Amino acid sequence: MSGPAPLTSDVVAGLAVTRRRPAGPVDGAPTVVLVHGAMDRAASFGRTMRRMGDLDVVAYDRRGYAGSVRAGIAPDLGAHAEDLAAVIDWTGATSVVVVGHSLGGTVAAELAVRARGSMAAMAAFESPFPLLDDSFDEVGGGAVQIGEAQGAAEGAEHFYRLMVGDHTWSRLRQRDRDARRAEGPALMAELTALRDRGHALDPADIALPLLVGMGGLSSERMRSGSVLLAGRAPGAHLDEIVSAGHGAHLTHPDEFARYCRDAVALTTTSRLGAEGS
Numbered sequence: 001m002s003g004p005a006p007l008t009s010d011v012v013a014g015l016a017v018t019r020r021r022p023a024g025p026v027d028g029a030p031t032v033v034l035v036h037g038a039m040d041r042a043a044s045f046g047r048t049m050r051r052m053g054d055l056d057v058v059a060y061d062r063r064g065y066a067g068s069v070r071a072g073i074a075p076d077l078g079a080h081a082e083d084l085a086a087v088i089d090w091t092g093a094t095s096v097v098v099v100g101h102s103l104g105g106t107v108a109a110e111l112a113v114r115a116r117g118s119m120a121a122m123a124a125f126e127s128p129f130p131l132l133d134d135s136f137d138e139v140g141g142g143a144v145q146i147g148e149a150q151g152a153a154e155g156a157e158h159f160y161r162l163m164v165g166d167h168t169w170s171r172l173r174q175r176d177r178d179a180r181r182a183e184g185p186a187l188m189a190e191l192t193a194l195r196d197r198g199h200a201l202d203p204a205d206i207a208l209p210l211l212v213g214m215g216g217l218s219s220e221r222m223r224s225g226s227v228l229l230a231g232r233a234p235g236a237h238l239d240e241i242v243s244a245g246h247g248a249h250l251t252h253p254d255e256f257a258r259y260c261r262d263a264v265a266l267t268t269t270s271r272l273g274a275e276g277s
Helices: 042-050 066-071 077-091 103-112 143-150 152-164 166-171 174-182 184-194 220-232 253-276
Strands: 007-012 015-020 031-035 057-060 096-101 119-125 210-215 236-241
Touching (some): 007 077, 015 042, 015 066, 015 077, 031 042, 031 103, 031 253, 042 057, 042 066, 042 253, 077 103, 077 184, 096 253, 103 119, 103 184, 119 253, 143 184, 152 166, 152 174, 152 184, 210 220, 220 236, 236 253
Parallel strands (some): 031 057, 031 096, 119 210
Antiparallel strands (some): 007 015
16 A cells, blocks of 8 residues: 555635645556545545555545535536536646546546546446436435425435434534535535436446446445446446445545556556557
């Protein structure tokens, strides 16, 4: 395991960005951009980033979350994809691997189907693609309906409790609860976009090498969704972190860092395959 690389912070198009980049050369390896899911933030990748000290690794708060709250609300997943493109352009890298956790993987796929040149491969860990199982109406686990009836803050609290459990919610400081509830408008916008059948992304259109991840302890729905994704996307490989659940980046940073490295390795495998064809 490599030691932590120097950490820097910046603001790109209103988005809070953190970067760990070794002081020395990275031997031509791609830059890794990490994209968080719903009701999450770049800081959740902190332990993973510290375990990738030999690589140039970037994470950012998506629009409407944490340090990027003031950037406003993205109206759809396409806008989130454009934010990702802005971060990639800011890195100055000629080759980028995007690793998305949960909804972050869906955002990465939105950009991948647009065939942006520097994006060489991607990874999606338990990312939702409701087209695969016609689960549009179930997206958000009731958070959208609660948000419509009681307000975005209530919808956000419901969603967060659903993801981490009531016990974890009860242990949060009041200011942290308030911050999560304040992210309700961003959550409602992206869940509503994900439920839109008319603009659903088909993973068959992802032309990049794709590493699909899942946790061995995750729910059957998340696991089956990952299996469906791996079977639908043409350049996909399936990877399992056996001892982890959905929050693998938090609970199993060593294994999640290995997963990120395996995604980087796809760029070499893809290049060698192209040269040999």
